[in-house]
Each structure stands twice: as C-alpha cells, then as structure tokens.
Amino acid sequence: xxxxxxxxxxxxxxxxxxxxxxxxxxxxxxxxxxxxxxxxxxxxxxxxxxxxxxxxxxxxxxxxxxxxxxxxxxxxxxxxxxxxxxxxxxxxxxxxxxxxxxxxxxxxxxxxxxxxxxxxxxxxxxxxxxxxxxxxxxxxxxxxxxxxxxxxxxxxxxxxxxxxxxxxxxxxxxxxxxxxxxxxxxxxxxxxxxxxxxxxxxxxxxxxxxxxxxxxxxxxxxxxxxxxxxxxxxxxxxxxxxxxxxxxxxxxxxxxxxxxxxxxxxxxxxxxxxxxxxxxxxxxxxxxxxxxxxxxxxxxxxxxxxxxxxxxxxxxxxxxxxxxxxxxxxxxxxxxxxxxxxxxxxxxxxxxxxxxxxxxxxxxxxxxxxxxxxxxxxxxxxxxxxxxxxxxxxxxxxxxxxxxxxxxxxxxxxxxxxxxxxxxxxxxxxxxxxxxxxxxxxxxxxxxxxxxxxxxxxxxxxxxxxxxxxxxxxxxxxxxxxxxxxxxxxxxxxxxxxxxxxxxxxxxxxxxxxxxxxxxxxxxxxxxxxxxxxxxxxxxxxxxxxxxxxxxxxxxxxxxxxxxxxxxxxxx
Numbered sequence: 001x002x003x004x005x006x007x008x009x010x011x012x013x014x015x016x017x018x019x020x021x022x023x024x025x026x027x028x029x030x031x032x033x034x035x036x037x038x039x040x041x042x043x044x045x046x047x048x049x050x051x052x053x054x055x056x057x058x059x060x061x062x063x064x065x066x067x068x069x070x071x072x073x074x075x076x077x078x079x080x081x082x083x084x085x086x087x088x089x090x091x092x093x094x095x096x097x098x099x100x101x102x103x104x105x106x107x108x109x110x111x112x113x114x115x116x117x118x119x120x121x122x123x124x125x126x127x128x129x130x131x132x133x134x135x136x137x138x139x140x141x142x143x144x145x146x147x148x149x150x151x152x153x154x155x156x157x158x159x160x161x162x163x164x165x166x167x168x169x170x171x172x173x174x175x176x177x178x179x180x181x182x183x184x185x186x187x188x189x190x191x192x193x194x195x196x197x198x199x200x201x202x203x204x205x206x207x208x209x210x211x212x213x214x215x216x217x218x219x220x221x222x223x224x225x226x227x228x229x230x231x232x233x234x235x236x237x238x239x240x241x242x243x244x245x246x247x248x249x250x251x252x253x254x255x256x257x258x259x260x261x262x263x264x265x266x267x268x269x270x271x272x273x274x275x276x277x278x279x280x281x282x283x284x285x286x287x288x289x290x291x292x293x294x295x296x297x298x299x300x301x302x303x304x305x306x307x308x309x310x311x312x313x314x315x316x317x318x319x320x321x322x323x324x325x326x327x328x329x330x331x332x333x334x335x336x337x338x339x340x341x342x343x344x345x346x347x348x349x350x351x352x353x354x355x356x357x358x359x360x361x362x363x364x365x366x367x368x369x370x371x372x373x374x375x376x377x378x379x380x381x382x383x384x385x386x387x388x389x390x391x392x393x394x395x396x397x398x399x400x401x402x403x404x405x406x407x408x409x410x411x412x413x414x415x416x417x418x419x420x421x422x423x424x425x426x427x428x429x430x431x432x433x434x435x436x437x438x439x440x441x442x443x444x445x446x447x448x449x450x451x452x453x454x455x456x457x458x459x460x461x462x463x464x465x466x467x468x469x470x471x472x473x474x475x476x477x478x479x480x481x482x483x484x485x486x487x488x489x490x491x492x493x494x495x496x497x498x499x500x501x502x503x504x505x506x507x508x509x510x511x512x513x514x515x516x517x518x519x520x521x522x523x524x525x526x527x528x529x530x531x532x533x534x535x536x537x538x539x540x541x542x543x544x545x546x547x548x549x550x551x552x553x554x555x556x557x558x559x560x561x562x563x564x565x566x567x568x569x570x571x572x
C-alpha cells in the first residue's frame with residue numbers, strides 16, 4: 001500500500017519584490033542578458049544537467065526557450081518576453097533588459113506603486129506619440145523604391161548575432177540574399193489584399209557562407225538513386241507541367257488493428273487489391289496528362305515505376321512542412337484520398353530541374369510566379385548554422401513587419417538615448433494640469449521620469465562590453481562609444497567619429513556628457529534635434545514595430561510585477 005501524506009498548505013509570499021532572493025535573481029538575469037546584447041555580446045552555452053545538445057547563442061529566442069527559471073516573478077517576465085518574440089521575432093533582449101531595469105529603478109523610489117504605474121503609463125504614451133509623429137528625430141522612413149534601408153535593416157540583424165561567426169563579406173552576401181528572397185515572396189500583382197509568399201530555408205552544413213544562394217521555387221531533397229535516369233517530364237498542351245500533390249500515403253499499407261476489423265473473402269489478397277487500386281490511380285494520372293506527382297509520404301515502388309514508365313516524375317517523402325508552400329506555389333489542392341481524384345485538384349509548374357549542392361541532390365520545382373523561394377543556407381558547422389538560421393528568420397520577419405509599417409528606428413543605442421533626452425525635456429515643460437490628472441506631485445513625476453530615462457539609457461550602455469566610456473550629445477541626444485583605455489577627462493572630439501547608429505559625425509560642437517555615472521539627479525535638457533543626414537549609407541537600424549512593441553511590453557510587464565502583492569505557491 002502506498003504511503004499517504006497529508007496535503008501541505010499553500011505557501012503565501014507577501015511583497016515578493018522586497019525579498020533578497022527575488023532581487024538577486026532579477027539582477028543576475030539582467031546581468032546575463034546585458035552581457036549578450038549587441039554585436040559585441042558575449043556568447044552563452046545552454047544545456048541541461050544530464051548532458052545532451054549544447055546550444056551556443058546570444059539570441060533571445062534561443063536563450064528564453066532553454067533558460068529554466070524557478071521563481072514565479074521571473075517566470076512572468078520570461079513568459080512575457082517570449083510572447084513578444086513569438087509575435088515580432090526581434091528586440092527580445094531589448095525588451096527583457098529594459099523591463100529588468102525599470103523594475104530595479106522604480107522599486108528603489110519611495111513612491112506608491114499605483115502612482116509609479118500611472119506616471120510610467122503617461123511617459124509611455126509620450127514616447128509612443130513621439131515615435132509615430134512626423135517630428136520624431138530617431139525614425140527613418142523606408143522607401144521601397146530603394147533597397148538601401150532594407151539592406152541596412154537586414155545587415156543590422158545579422159551583425160548583432162556574433163555566434164553566427166560572420167565576417168563583413170559574408171554579412172554583405174547574406175544581406176543581399178535575404179532581401180532578394182524577401183522580394184521573391186512579394187506578389188507582383190495585387191488586386192484586393194496582398195498575401196506574402198514563403199521563403200523555405202534549405203540546410204547545407206559544412207560549406208562556406210558565401211556558397212549560400214537563393215532560387216525561385218522549391219527544392220526537395222531526393223536520394224541520388226532516384227535521379228539516376230535522365231529527367232523526362234510530361235508537359236501539357238500549354239507547355240506547362242501539370243502536378244498532383246498527395247498528402248496521404250501511397251505505399252499500399254493495409255489497415256492497422258486500431259482502425260477496426262475487416263472481413264476478407266477466401267482467395268482475395270489484400271496486398272494485391274491495394275496495389276491494383278494504386279495502379280488505377282496511376283492510370284487516371286496518365287489520362288489526365290499529369291507530369292509530376294509529389295507525395296508527402298511514401299509511394300509504392302511499383303506505382304513509382306509505372307509513373308516513370310509513362311514519363312511522370314514521382315517524388316515522395318516530401319514531408320509535412322512543404323505541403324503548404326507547394327500548394328500555394330502550384331495552385332494544387334492536397335489530395336487526401338486515393339479513392340477519388342478530381343482534375344480541379346491539380347496545379348501547374350513552369351519547369352522541373354535537378355540541382356546539386358555539396359553532397360546533396362534536389363528536385364527543383366520552378367513556378368510560374370515566384371511567390372515561394374528557397375534559401376540554400378550554408379555555414380561551417382552545425383552550431384553556427386543553427387544560429388544563422390534563427391538570424392535569417394528574424395531578418396525575414398523584420399522585413400515583413402516593415403511592409404506593414406514602412407519605418408525604422410535608429411539603432412546602436414541612439415533611439416534609447418534620444419527618447420531619454422526627449423522625455424527629460426517634456427517632463428520639465430509639463431503643464432500643472434497634468435499633475436492633477438495623474439494625482440501626483442511635480443517631484444514624484446520627475447523621479448519616475450528619471451527612472452524611466454535611466455532604464456532606457458541602461459539598455460544603450462549594455463551595448464558596451466569593453467569598459468570604454470559612453471557619451472550622449474546634448475544636441476541630437478544620440479549615443480557615442482569611446483574606445484577603452486582613455487581617461488574620463490579626455491577631449492571627446494578627438495576620440496569619437498560617428499554615433500552608434502552612424503547617422504551623425506563629429507562635425508560640430510555637440511556638448512557631450514557621460515552617460516554612465518551621472519544617474520544621481522535628473523538632467524535638464526533641451527528638445528533633441530532631428531539629424532540632418534537621413535540618407536547615410538550603412539546605418540544601424542532597428543525594426544520599428546518590434547522596438548515599439550518591446551517598449552510597451554517591457555513597461556507593462558514591469559508595472560505588473562511591481563504591482564504584485566502576493567505569490568501563492570502550491571507545495572504539493
């Protein structure tokens with residue numbers, strides 16, 4: 001008989017943020033995330049305690065999916081950031097670092113939580129209104145008639161992932177490929193609503209990054225023995241290749257015991273009966289002038305031989321992941337039963353070719369309109385390839401979001417410091433009626449605004465991993481990085497040439513101040529100006545939609561955690 005234990009009462013933890021263990025865990029998480037941030041971020045190796053796969057990364061999507069946190073407060077934070085990543089792919093580390101910094105800065109204020117939340121929401125609305133306004137000095141319009149801004153966006157994503165181990169020529173090569181692949185997925189003719197196509201990443205590991213390429217259509221990996229004979233594919237009267245797409249097994253398998261029982265008359269062979277039915281399907285495909293059969297699962301060897309004898313190419317084991325892009329590219333409807341074939345289910349292709357990459361052989365399906373493409377992605381080893389695949393998927397999603405919102409934000413910490421400068425300026429010129437609406441004093445508002453600005457500036461400071469000084473100018477409010485090894489009393493004009501995003505050069509008296517170490521009291525500042533050189537090449541840019549979402553998620557999550565009064569844990 002099993003031993004019975006009395007149920008333990010739930011554990012009530014009041015004011016969880018006042019506990020040292022929570023503060024220490026939050027500070028540790030913040031430190032780990034800050035050390036990963038930016039192009040010079042330090043890599044992390046994540047693996048479980050019993051061995052297995054080791055993930056080397058600095059990307060938020062990989063870190064948060066593998067990072068195990070035990071405290072409920074941290075679980076709220078990580079779940080919120082993961083949800084943000086699942087929606088927009090980018091700015092995960094920005095969101096998490098900003099959230100942790102806001103919690104730490106707001107928690108240290110001797111102000112009621114409800115007051116902090118009201119003021120911080122007001123500050124967020126100031127930022128969002130400014131970012132969406134024409135007067136915004138840290139937003140860049142994206143002109144789709146020119147590729148420069150799109151290239152800058154993709155290049156910025158790739159450069160921020162050091163575990164991909166890319167040099168400059170490799171970054172430039174992949175940047176051009178990703179933009180080219182994205183343009184393939186944009187439909188040429190739009191009637192009512194545009195639906196973007198799909199880019200399928202084909203892995204080729206152990207080859208140089210510059211061997212990567214992009215092709216219109218889809219590649220299906222096929223055993224070399226299947227392609228031993230010369231390629232002859234039947235074409236229809238219009239010189240197109242008619243295609244049938246099956247999502248059901250065509251292997252001739254019999255019923256399994258779980259599907260019930262069947263009665264078989266004496267002398268009847270189920271195997272032969274099933275094969276005859278498949279061959280009847282083959283005859284109908286021949287009569288319908290089909291030139292290509294693609295099956296998600298397995299095709300019976302006899303059926304495959306019959307089809308090839310009648311100049312119909314048969315490709316099996318295509319896999320579930322290719323069904324949707326295949327259907328979309330060819331216009332074919334996946335056939336779920338071999339009992340009934342309708343001519344309306346067939347699609348069409350422009351051409352079928354054989355392609356070879358490294359030791360792999362592929363059937364290349366060339367569409368009439370290239371809304372689906374294949375990115376053959378190469379890298380030197382599996383670890384670097386996995387990281388590069390995540391980076392390419394992020395870059396593609398960033399471009400998709402940019403179509404919906406054709407804007408980008410200045411990167412390299414400049415948007416964060418510019419926003420902090422703007423908030424400091426606006427908070428000093430707020431009318432008295434605003435304090436009454438928020439039910440707070442001028443002092444309380446200034447303290448919360450300063451904590452908000454310091455949180456933004458701490459994200460910009462996280463980009464520096466070499467102990468150099470970090471500056472912000474009092475004209476544009478941009479971020480500037482000083483190389484390590486120079487004293488704080490140096491003439492900054494001699495040490496910096498461009499700001500973090502690359503749009504401003506050191507051509508005028510910008511009146512710098514140190515960003516680190518000056519958080520003791522609020523800085524009174526004028527409204528930051530808009531940069532004059534908007535069209536500079538090789539800018540560091542961030543996705544507008546992703547960063548705006550990250551700003552909102554970070555503040556809302558910080559406010560929710562600050563407002564926690566109890567944590568109730570079941571101990572059973």
